[in-house]
Amino acid sequence: xxxxxxxxxxxxxxxxxxxxxxxxxxxxxxxxxxxxxxxxxxxxxxxxxxxxxxxxxxxxxxxxxxxxxxxxxxxxxxxxxxxxxxxxxxxxxxxxxxxxxxxxxxxxxxxxxxxxxxxxxxxxxxxxxxxxxxxxxxxxxxxxxxxxxxxxxxxxxxxxxxxxxxxxxxx
Amino acid sequence: xxxxxxxxxxxxxxxxxxxxxxxxxxxxxxxxxxxxxxxxxxxxxxxxxxxxxxxxxxxxxxxxxxxxxxxxxxxxxxxxxxxxxxxxxxxxxxxxxxxxxxxxxxxxxxxxxxxxxxxxxxxxxxxxxxxxxxxxxxxxxxxxxxxxxxxxxxxxxxxxxxxxxxxxxxxxxxxxxxxxxxxxxxxxxxxxxxxxxxxxxxxxxxxxxxxxxxxxxxxxxxxxxxxxxxxxxxxxxxxxxxxxxxxxxxxxxxxxxxxxxxxxxxxxxxxxxxxxxxxxxxxxxxxxxxxxxxxxxxxxxxxxxxxxxxxxxxxxxxxxxxxxxxxxxxxxxxxxxxxxxxxxxxxxxxxxxxxxxxxxxxxxxxxxxxxxxxxxxxxxxxxxxxxxxxxxxxxxxxxxxxxxxxxxxxxxxxxxxxxxxxxxxxxxxxxxxxxxxxxxxxxxxxxxxxxxxxxxxxxxxxxxxxxxxxxxxxxxxxxxxxxxxxxxxxxxxxxxxxxxxxxxxxxxxxxxxxxxxxxxxxxxxxxxxxxxxxxxxxxxxxxxxxxxxxxxxxxxxxxxxxxxxxxxxxxxxxxxxxxxxxxxxxxxxxxxxxxxxxxxxxxxxxxxxxxxxxxxxxxxxxxxxxxxxxxxxxxxxxxxxxxxxxxxxxxxxxxxxxxxxxxxxxxxxxxxxxxxxxxxxxxxxxxxxxxxxxxxxxxxxxxxxxxxxxxxxxxxxxxxxxxxxxxxxxx
Numbered sequence: 044x045x046x047x048x049x050x051x052x053x054x055x056x057x058x059x060x061x062x063x064x065x066x067x068x069x070x071x072x073x074x075x076x077x078x079x080x081x082x083x084x085x086x087x088x089x090x091x092x093x094x095x096x097x098x099x100x101x102x103x104x105x106x107x108x109x110x111x112x113x114x115x116x117x118x119x120x121x122x123x124x125x126x127x128x129x130x131x132x133x134x135x136x137x138x139x140x141x142x143x144x145x146x147x148x149x150x151x152x153x154x155x156x157x158x159x160x161x162x163x164x165x166x167x168x169x170x171x172x173x174x175x176x177x178x179x180x181x182x183x184x185x186x187x188x189x190x191x192x193x194x195x196x197x198x199x200x201x202x203x204x205x206x207x208x209x210x211x212x213x214x
Numbered sequence: 215x216x217x218x219x220x221x222x223x224x225x226x227x228x229x230x231x232x233x234x235x236x237x238x239x240x241x242x243x244x245x246x247x248x249x250x251x252x253x254x255x256x257x258x259x260x261x262x263x264x265x266x267x268x269x270x271x272x273x274x275x276x277x278x279x280x281x282x283x284x285x286x287x288x289x290x291x292x293x294x295x296x297x298x299x300x301x302x303x304x305x306x307x308x309x310x311x312x313x314x315x316x317x318x319x320x321x322x323x324x325x326x327x328x329x330x331x332x333x334x335x336x337x338x339x340x341x342x343x344x345x346x347x348x349x350x351x352x353x354x355x356x357x358x359x360x361x362x363x364x365x366x367x368x369x370x371x372x373x374x375x376x377x378x379x380x381x382x383x384x385x386x387x388x389x390x391x392x393x394x395x396x397x398x399x400x401x402x403x404x405x406x407x408x409x410x411x412x413x414x415x416x417x418x419x420x421x422x423x424x425x426x427x428x429x430x431x432x433x434x435x436x437x438x439x440x441x442x443x444x445x446x447x448x449x450x451x452x453x454x455x456x457x458x459x460x461x462x463x464x465x466x467x468x469x470x471x472x473x474x475x476x477x478x479x480x481x482x483x484x485x486x487x488x489x490x491x492x493x494x495x496x497x498x499x500x501x502x503x504x505x506x507x508x509x510x511x512x513x514x515x516x517x518x519x520x521x522x523x524x525x526x527x528x529x530x531x532x533x534x535x536x537x538x539x540x541x542x543x544x545x546x547x548x549x550x551x552x553x554x555x556x557x558x559x560x561x562x563x564x565x566x567x568x569x570x571x572x573x574x575x576x577x578x579x580x581x582x583x584x585x586x587x588x589x590x591x592x593x594x595x596x597x598x599x600x601x602x603x604x605x606x607x608x609x610x611x612x613x614x615x616x617x618x619x620x621x622x623x624x625x626x627x628x629x630x631x632x633x634x635x636x637x638x639x640x641x642x643x644x645x646x647x648x649x650x651x652x653x654x655x656x657x658x659x660x661x662x663x664x665x666x667x668x669x670x671x672x673x674x675x676x677x678x679x680x681x682x683x684x685x686x687x688x689x690x691x692x693x694x695x696x697x698x699x700x701x702x703x704x705x706x707x708x709x710x711x712x713x714x715x716x717x718x719x720x721x722x723x724x725x726x727x728x729x730x731x732x733x734x735x736x737x738x739x740x741x742x743x744x745x746x747x748x749x750x751x752x753x754x755x756x757x758x759x760x761x762x763x764x765x766x767x768x769x770x771x772x773x774x775x776x777x778x779x780x781x782x783x784x785x786x787x788x789x790x791x792x793x794x795x796x797x798x799x800x801x802x803x804x805x806x807x808x809x810x811x812x813x814x815x816x817x818x819x820x821x822x823x824x825x826x827x828x829x830x831x832x833x834x835x836x837x838x839x840x841x842x843x844x845x846x847x848x849x850x851x852x853x854x855x856x857x858x859x860x861x862x863x864x865x866x867x868x869x870x871x872x873x874x875x876x877x878x879x880x881x882x883x884x885x886x887x888x889x890x891x892x893x894x895x896x897x898x899x900x901x902x903x904x905x906x907x908x909x910x911x912x913x914x915x916x917x918x919x920x921x922x923x924x925x926x927x928x929x930x931x932x933x934x935x936x937x938x939x940x941x942x943x944x945x
Contacts, residue, residue: 077253
């Protein structure tokens with residue numbers, strides 16, 4: 044099925060089996076292997092990408108459902124020579140070890156910081172209507188859809204809070 | 215040129231402390247970090263090879279029996295299907311660590327539910343996945359297979375693994391205080407985030423296998439043996455490995471299947487396990503039943519101890535979880551009994567998962583010590599301090615270095631242990647009972663044969679090359695740092711290449727020996743290069759300072775580049791020697807945890823956790839700390855949530871994915887504290903560095919379950935400590 048996606052700002056044409064997930068389309072049809080497959084069932088978050096600015100598990104979505112959508116993958120957030128603030132913070136705080144869940148963590152954190160800016164509450168927020176605060180507990184809660192078996196969670200939290208601080212976003 | 219060392223005795227020269235570049239030990243960022251955080255590090259499944267087909271493993275739906283016929287007609291008729299591979303060389307079990315030969319083959323003899331039988335190859339993943347379901351496999355079922363140790367009537371007591379010294383029964387009856395309890399731990403799966411994957415490609419009779427493996431020099435021989443080809447014709451590449459934790463020590467069915475299919479079809483073939491296949495066909499940590507007996511005198515000093523346990527494996531496997539690996543030497547007592555039982559069961563085979571032995575053995579033993587502390591009324595830290603042996607209590611060998619007391623003092627002081635009220639269920643905050651607990655950490659230390667090439671160029675760049683892997687452990691970092699430190703170069707001028715069997719064979723990542731073994735090989739090469747540079751200057755190596763590209767001797771400073779008219783190259787080669795036999799070597803630490811247990815639901819939350827560890831010289835403070843975070847978090851999972859559930863009828867795994875096998879998630883893990891206790895162990899290697907990849911898990915879960923007892927007065931002896939095991943005892 045023919046599908047047109049905008050991936051990292053570039054129009055990409057796809058003509059693939061309707062069973063192809065957005066994840067496999069990125070990895071094996073569009074040569075964007077930065078997005079990882081950890082479970083293929085929406086359980087680990089390694090495949091997290093941004094679709095029209097919101098984070099989703101790309102393994103749980105078929106590519107053909109995304110005609111006209113804007114997709115941002117890890118490759119669209121920065122390059123080794125020009126890393127995003129979160130990518131730099133992950134390196135500085137060692138928010139990764141094997142690196143396999145890392146693109147998903149960073150895509151997820153990118154969207155999560157935006158959710159904070161928009162004052163979306165979470166399960167652990169004290170006040171559903173007040174400004175969202177980026178406490179350790181809030182970051183941990185909001186990042187719990189992204190598993191890391193190397194278990195860099197404390198470093199991931201530090202990296203994200205570091206970036207939020209720099210943006211004045213921790214409030 | 216080769217610089218060779220067999221480690222037969224201590225090396226007190228401690229040369230690394232005399233270096234000037236100042237990069238060793240520092241928390242340097244990982245050199246490959248920018249690739250990993252931008253998604254540009256390439257893992258096994260991500261190579262786009264021309265004309266590559268995709269294979270999906272088809273697997274057994276019975277527990278034991280024979281495959282009579284694989285009817286592939288329906289599958290072959292589906293669009294895109296290229297072939298259905300049934301071949302007697304397909305492996306039914308993954309290889310154990312360092313097997314160095316093919317694992318059990320005979321895929322038509324089914325020995326566990328989910329065992330690979332065939333490979334369906336298609337143009338695309340979607341087509342192969344669909345066709346694998348269409349395969350009709352006919353079996354001759356052999357009913358009645360034992361799928362749990364309780365059902366098994368084959369219980370082996372392996373020779374050389376049993377200990378009987380003194381008279382433990384007598385010591386138990388004469389003891390002022392004793393503990394005699396039984397614990398159970400469930401099966402654990404490594405659950406690395408990258409599923410096992412391989413892409414195979416043949417060219418003029420030579421196989422290139424891009425795989426996700428931990429120990430390439432062995433993996434090459436394993437693949438070659440399975441295929442029946444000369445290892446010279448096999449090249450394995452694993453520059454990036456998305457986590458291993460033991461599960462990728464040996465080759466697996468995906469690698470052999472990909473290689474066979476690629477050869478037959480004359481085109482590259484990629485096989486990636488699904489997450490369900492990772493649970494059902496990858497080696498797991500055996501569940502265990504462990505009876506621990508402790509006999510102590512009036513002062514809490516151990517007179518004797520017993521560790522009697524049962525683990526299991528599948529037919530034809532000789533590995534058995536070495537539960538008592540640290541029991542042999544951690545605590546004293548003249549009366550000792552270790553009984554190591556192995557049941558034969560038809561479950562997916564067992565093998566090494568992070569810290570095989572100590573992960574569950576130390577954990578349970580540290581629970582027993584907590585019960586002894588309760589019985590004697592002695593503080594748990596003090597009880598351990600009173601029970602530090604002078605020598606290996608079983609063999610009489612001296613310790614190379616013994617840091618348990620230091621780690622206990624350091625951890626206790628930092629955690630604020632002093633003045634703790636030992637009374638259980640004494641602190642209620644809102645709806646939560648609060649408690650603290652601790653445990654000792656112990657893990658054996660060893661060095662393995664390893665080689666690395668170090669090349670210094672006239673432009674003052676240097677390269678480290680070895681087939682050693684970095685599975686997240688920090689190998690890229692530490693090998694770069696060792697070379698830079700010795701050669702007096704900034705880190706940016708040293709490049710480390712790993713994960714390619716065309717490079718000198720390294721130790722591989724396993725058993726916490728990667729850093730010390732591969733690191734020593736680089737150290738040896740670097741020292742030899744220093745000697746060559748010193749010779750050019752006509753000075754002794756010990757009088758030479760290399761820093762920022764300058765060679766400094768006395769008041770003379772010479773640009774290092776002036777001394778190089780071409781590249782200098784040395785292969786460092788280390789081997790374990792008599793040191794491993796002469797002394798007992800181990801790493802030690804302490805774990806402290808504070809938990810909150812909900813009085814209404816029995817749910818446990820870890821509020822605070824701290825580890826203090828001694829592992830000799832710390833080569834990179836950042837990556838070493840991360841390794842400890844990982845180990846401790848594995849401990850949280852082990853304590854509270856991780857458990858493989860086997861169906862008692864057919865042994866299939868009921869929770870075969872990440873939704874049902876519960877790893878700790880971010881919200882389960884507080885901001886853990888990790889501290890290193892300074893240590894130099896001259897017996898370990900000339901760098902005086904020891905392994906740290908596994909120490910963090912050893913005993914970690916016990917600190918949490920001991921804290922649960924302190925919070926609630928409930929002793930959970932059946933891991934994991936889920937709420938149903940606590941709730942019935944709360945008010």
